[in-house]
Amino acid sequence: MAQGRERDEAHNVALGASLSVRWVQGFPRQNVHFVSDSTICYPCGNFIIFINIETKKKTVLQCMNGIVGVVATNVPHEVVAFSDRRLRPLIYIYNFPGLTRRIKLKGNVLLDYTLLSFSYCGTYLASYSSLPEFELALWNWEAGVILCKKSQPGIDVSQMTFNPMNWHQLCLSSPSAVTVWTIERSNQEHYLEAKSVKLPLEDGSLCNETDVVFPQSLPKDPVYGPVLPVSAVAGLVGEEAETFRPKDDLYTLVHPTMHCWTPTSDLYVGCEEGHLLMISGENLKVTVLNKIEDGPPRVGRNLISPVTMAYQKGGVLASGIDGFVYSFLIKDTNYKVEDFLEVEGPVEHLMFSPSYRMLLIQTDKGSIYIYTFDEEPTFEKLLAACDGKFQATDFITPGNEYCMTLTQSGEVCVWGIEDGACVSRIYLNIPATVLACSPSSLSAAVGTKGGFVHFLNIQDVESPHSVHKAYLSESPVQHLLYDQRGIYLLVGTSEGHVFVINAKPSSLFQILGFIEVGKGILQISTVSPLETDVVEVMVLSPLPETGRSRLEIFTLPKILPQVSASFADERGRLRDAFIHKFVYEIEHTLSSAVLNFQSNRIYGFCNQAPYICSYLLPEKEHSGICILKSYQKVQSKQYGPGMLSLSPHGLWLITIAKCGILCIRDIHTLETFVQCRSHSHQGRGIQSVRISMDGQSILVNGKDDGTLVNLRWRQFGGNLANEILEYSQQLPAYLRSTMDEENDYLSIAKKDSLDLGSEPEHANVRLSDDSLQEELVKVDNTVEIPWIQQKSQEAIKNEVKLFSNKRKEIKRGIKALAKTILDMMEENEAVDNIAKLEQQEFGLDLEELERLHDESEEEVAKIRKDAEMQNLAKRYLAELIKGECWNSMAVKGRALKCFHIPRVVENFPMKERTDEELKELKRVVQQKEMEAECLKLQKEMVEVQSAITLVKKHHEEEDEEEEEDGTAKDTNLPNYLLGSLSTDFRVPTSLLSSQLELHSREEKINQIILLKDIIYKVKTAFNNEFDAAYKQKEIEIARVKEKNVRIQEIVLDLELEETVWQPEFEDCEKPERTLIVESTEITAQRHINPQQKAKTELLVTREMERLLLSQGTTTRRRALMDMMGGVLEVKKEDILRMVIPQPAFMSKPDALWSEKERKQFKEYEKKVKELNEERDKYRKSLETEMKKLQNSIQESTQNFDEHLKRLFERRVRAEMAVSQEELKIINLVFSLLLDEEISSREAFLNNYLARKQEEKSQTTEAIRKSREDLDMYKEHYDNLLAEDKVLDRSFKKEFSEIPSHQVDILYKLFKRRPRIHKQKVHSDTTSLVPFGERPGSGKLNKDAFAQLMKAMDDLDSINNMPQGLDPSVWEHFCMTRRAKVENEQKVKQKAAGLIEMVAFLQRRTEDDEKVQHEIEKVSRELTLLQEDKVKFQLNLTIQILLKQGQVELENFQLLLDYSDAILINKNIIEDLNSVIRTQGQKKVASMMESKEVHKGIFQIEWEHKKMEMEMEDLNQKARDIQMLFFSRDRQKYLNEPNYETMIAIQIGIMEQTITVLDKTHKKNVENCKKLLKKLRRYSNQKDVANYTLSCNLREELVAVSERKDICNAVGSTLTCEKIAKERYENMIQQQKLTKISKEQAEQISILQAEVERLRMKTFPALVQM
Secondary structure, three states, rough: OOOOOOOOOOOOOOOOOOEEEEEEEEOOHHHOOEEOEEEEHHHHHHHHEEEEEOOEEEEEOOOOOOOEEEEEOOOOOOOOOOOOOOOOEEEEEEEEEOOOOEEEEEEOOOOOOOEEEOOOOOOOOEEEOOOOOEEEEEEEEEOOEHHHHHHHHOOOOOOOEEEEEEEEEEEEEOOOOEEEEEEEOOOOOOEEEEEEEEOOOOOOOOOOOOOOOOOOOOOOOOOOOOOOOOHHHOOOOOHHHOOOOOOOHOOOHHHHHHHHOOOOHHHEEOOOOOOEEEOOOOOOOOOOOOOEOOOOOOOOOOOOOOOOOEEEEOOEEEOOOOOOOEEEEEOOOOEEEEEEOOOOOOOOEEOOOOOOOOEEEEOOOEEEEEOOOOOEEEEEEOOOOOOOEEEEEEOOOOOEEEEEEEEEOOEEEEEOOOOOOEEEEEOOOOOOOEEOOOOOOOOOEEEEEOOEEEEEEEOOOOOOOOEEEOOOOOOOOOEEEEOOOOOEEEEEEEEEEEEEEEHHHHHHOOEEEEEEOOOOOOEEEEEEOOOOOOOEEEEEEEEEEOEEEEEEEEEEEOOOOOOOOOOOOOOOOOOHHHHHHEEEEEEOOOEEEEEEOOOEEEEEOOOOOEEEEEEOOOOOOOOOEEEEEEEEEEOOOOOOOEEEEOOOOOEEEEEOOOOEEEEOOOOOHHHHHHHEEEEOOOOOEEEEEEEOOOOEEEEEEEOOOOOOEEEEEEEEOHHHHHHHHHHHHHHHHHHHHHHHHHHHHHOOOOOOOOOOOOOHHHOOOOOOOOOHHHHHHOOOOOOOHHHHHHHHHHHHHHHHHHHHHHHHHHHHHHHHHHHHHHHHHHHHHOOOOOOOOOOOHOOOOOHHHHHHHHHHHHHHHHHHHHHHHHHHHHHHHHHHHHHHHHHEEOOOOOEOOOOOOOEEEEEEEEOOOHHHHHHHHHHHHHHHHHHHHHHHHHHHHHHHHHHHOOOOHOOOOOOOHHHHHHHHHHHHOOHHHHOOOOOHHHOOOOOOHHHHHOOOOHHHHHHHHHHHHHHHHHHHHHHHHHHHHHHHHHHHHHHHHHHHHHHHHHHHHHHHOOOOOOOOOOOOHHHHHOOOOOOHHHHOOOOHHHHHHHHHHHHHOOOOHHHHHHHOOOOHHHHHHHHOOOOOOHHHHHHHHOOOOOHHHHHOOOOHHOHHHHHHHHHHHHHHHHHHHHHHHHHHHHHHHHHHHHHHHHHHHHHHHHHHHHHHHHHHHHHHHHHHHHHHHHHHHHHHHHHHHHHHHHHHHHHEEEEHHHHHHHHHHHHHHHHHHHHHHHHHHHHHHHHHHHHHHHHHHHHHOOOOOHHHHHHHHHOOOOOOOOOOOHHHHHHHHHOOOOOOOOOHHHHHHHHHHHHHHHHOOOOOOOOOOOOOHHHHHHHHHHHHHHHHHHHHHHHHHHHHHHHHHHHHHHHHHHHHHHHHHHHHHHHHHHHHHHHHHHOOOOOOOOOOOOOOOOOHHHHOOOOOOOOOOOHHHHHHHHHHHHHHHHHHHHHHHHHHHHHHHHHHHHHHHHHHHHHHHHHHHHHHHHOOOOOOHHHHHHOOOOOOHHHHHHHHHHHHHHHHHHHHHHHHHHHHHHHHHHHHHHHHHHHHHHOOOOOHHHHHHHHHHHHHHHHHHHHHHHHHHHHHHHHHHHHHHHHHHHHHHHHHHHHHHEEEEEEEEHHOOOOOOOOOO
């Protein structure tokens, strides 16, 4: 077996021992490649595995620098290339089948190569690297140099392939793009040029992308300036503007998954969306192939998203994730899908062999299938992959023939030690963790994540099977370990339990007990010497809280299976005293530890430092924890967490670590005597290692690379071999009898053996007490219970039996107590809510109550904290909103409402201007004032000069004065020219520039600042008026309140039920109320703590006491109440409530009154009358006063409403002024933005032009260099050609000494060339290979030249010498002819190179012309942009105020094109309008006279027509009276006395008739239904006949379509030419007609305009005076 070696890593100390790889077992994670027609290869970990398809033999090639990266093969050159994955990786190229390194390629890649690909026709290798370079490099791998490279940052490529027919083309595809790279060569120079393929949209439609740099379809806007590309609007000026697209213009494209080349240099690309694309290799045009459905649809397989594709003749083979391989039969732009074959799982890779006789199919799990195209196709599995990576491995005793592996899914495989062939496999279908093989029997144990241990019978390695399983616990099994003699099986779980199981199958793998150790067991180590009766066990567990490691050592006697009941307690826990358990701690953390065979020393691998330490165990026994100190410390070159293990004879210490290096050390000195790198740190190193009993084989399992390596000794002898071989003979001899017995038992044991977890006595346990039955858990026989739970339940049952009487007493007491508690709870329900206790307070478990109380307190605290945080967040948000919308406002927004009408006036909320704004405003004002002063001085200077020069010309001076007056008048522009109403608010506008003078950017910015100041002043002016109105309303409301007090008193005095109107400010008028929360707004009950509650009660008590003291009885108060009703003076308002008391005698009858009493009664009546009169007078005066007050309130409030209405109009005017100023600002801002966009566009075009000019210089330089190289090359070619001609001409001169006839014969032989016979390719091979003969490569040219030279040797033979010729002359002739042939070959090679260089120069010239065209295009675009910029700066947008009704155009007639408009003086228009108005009045007067005349005529005609119509109406009435019809029914009605009876009889007759008609109708309906049934039966018969005819019709249509296709194929060329000619003629005629229609439309538009102009001349313009 050949092994690749790059550096010597074997540090051999003892006897020159070293390790070599026997075989490697692993499965492909990358694509499998053909390295020859019968051999495939794939990378696996640190190795490349080669498999011969015919013999199934494997060969491995090791990469000494870590994991193999990517792999590529070249079949014609018989080489394989791969990269490593170290920092700054290398590419290695090895020969096959020799597996010798040919060359090493070193590039500048920092991290990793992702793709490698060989060209078929040349010595070229393409490599692609990902982050950070994203570099595509082209190598000459024979010379080991990079020919050219290109970087494309940020683009990850998933597939890279050369064109099989043309090595100049290279395709790179990713899930988002497809790029075709063209390789150009000029002599020894190579260049890469990329062309991206425009992919279609997700639905398969092609999108027409517009040019982003020079868009042609932008609309023209004559009003708002030029319309620029989106990149200019975004302000982009660099290279990103060339590819910038807004979010709305981005569409989702198809996502390529795979591509393959065709013999015509086209590309087939499969997409995730199910589309199949065909890309032309010449122009990269994309065609979406149409799928033809001919047959029933595939259930669940309609959308085929190719994961891999392989080209074949007539189409492609593709596969997806559904496990099917499909054949796509492609014809033109259509394809048909057929099922090719079905595979077990999803197919990940398809590949044809070089001869196309075999198809390689690779699944996602790594299985490899071979489909052979023979007369009888065969389909076989070449490599059956395991389900997942190897989880564990071990040797089958004695370890020299077979080994076992375990995967995570529970697949157990048996492998041969010598050849690594898979002997058998068994699927447990459970998540498995660990595997161990028994030394004392042919059985193995498998641990699972569910806590099970499965025992396998491996007597027959070809058919292993499960014989027993033990359910230990619910926690996963992490460790399985047999002791050296196979007495016990130790099982470690994640919960920290170590179960001890009898390893002998004859005991049914009895569970003896368990030991509790620390959680997270790291390693279990055993020592079981042959001469002792005990097994020493050591368990390593971490102590993360202290940063230490714990070691627990205990002893298991050999007689434990016989005395397990006494060694373990009722719950199955082995007693520490019996097993002699001791606990040790290490002061630092260990990742692994083992116990030596003398049980006096521990070896540990430090976790945080690369050291291997040994620790001596104390000889004396101790109690508690003993701290161990390191006795020996050796530094290890291995890094990362490591593992230690001992060889079977205990003299070797094997160390593995994350670095992937296996080291074997001497147990005494800890010195390494052999090491081997089988894995690497990129795959997280080695997971486990196993050594056979005789030490001849070592199994090394990788952690993440999925590789299992079998190592053997290359040089092994001396004491190293003798010691372990002696032990390997002693142990089998010691265990022979035991193995024979146990193996015999396994051979007769049945698979359905009893489960050890349920012992017989468990079923016999009976519970007699009812109380016990209520409490104990009933175990269902169908549910598996872990052994540890079974033992626990057993112990509980025994305890229940033991204490059953005591439990009865306790339960009776509990029942009595429960009854008492229930009575108390019922009593608690009947009391008041204040005295009622909570439900939980009746619990008797104080700890539970305290726990519940603590939980409730924690919950309350949590809720309170959440509420506080929510409130805090809301308060913070409220403060932010208040600060932004209220506090920051210098003028708060508020409104004013009218008293009586629904009208609201709002002020302008305003923020305080910042210091920057004020500073900027001050600067602009100062600048404007300085400009005004300068302008004034300039005018004065001009006036002085004009006065001196024009003194003698008085009339000219007067004209100048008039002009000056006019200019002075024009300086103060009116509102309609100013463009706003801001002057109505007395805001100065003298500093504003004219709208016709705003050309520069600075002027526009200054104008914006001044306009913002004007807006601020307008708002301030209105707000001042608003504040005055607000104060007035406050005054009015105060007045109304004062008057309402008196009105309320009057209403009370008059005892009226009227409500007094009381105006109040609303919330919109006083918005600050919103920020204050009143107590009435809070609906929730306020929470009062006990302190506040006590304080409130105290205050209420004191207030009550004060009131009682103040209401104490006094003599003065009681006397005042008795005599004068509690007042000292009677007021006028009390008249209405005054009552004259009746005399006491009025209770007696009148007859009993005395004279005195009668007088008193008269006086009483007189007083009552006077009091009533006073009351009436006072009531009237009160009513009059109330009306006056109400009228006064009404009048004042109405006056305020009128004032507010005027303020509302003022507000509208202010809004108009503000909107007008804002409109001016918007126009200015728009112009500034457009100016910036134009500047950005101009900067981009300048940058683009600079880049193109730089590119032009590069292309010019390339043309110059190419022309120089071409001239130099052509000179060499001419020299060779001249030399060739010189050799031809000088032939006869060189042989002039010999006779002429011999010279002629030699000249004929000189011109003769040997015939080279090409190897005939078998016809069946050529029929299978779709690519046929491919272009020759340099290697083929060399081979052809070598064959030519070999043939020349035949021609130079002495047998071909003419007779009579001197041999020396013949030798000279042969040398001359050979030189001539060699020169001819050089001329041919130079000619081919010359053609290639001429083509290269032509392409560079075309590129230069293209760049020159781009430069010219950019220059034109830049010139047009500068013209548009000048026009935009000169053509300003101005704002003019127009009176309503002055614009007499309809909306649809309003034109926006003012290119021919001018501004003229208003007086001219008004004079013209006055003349038109005078003429119009005259014309109206004449029209009125004419109208009166016509009105009289119309009136006479109408009266005449009215009389004619009346006459006709009367005549018609007379005729109607004469022709009046008198029917018989009317006669009967008049003559018949019993007319109603007669009508009733007729109705009865009609009802009878209707009944008869109904019966007849039902009979007809029944007949129709019967007829309908007959027709339906007849219709069904016709449907059957029609279906038969349709089937026949479909067959006929297929035949017709086939004939039609044949006809189209025969005459398609002529038909296409005819159609093309007709289309061309139609297009020419359509263009002519379009041109004629455009000319006619222009003429019609001109004529319409002229007609409209003439028509408008006849109409006067009526302007309202």
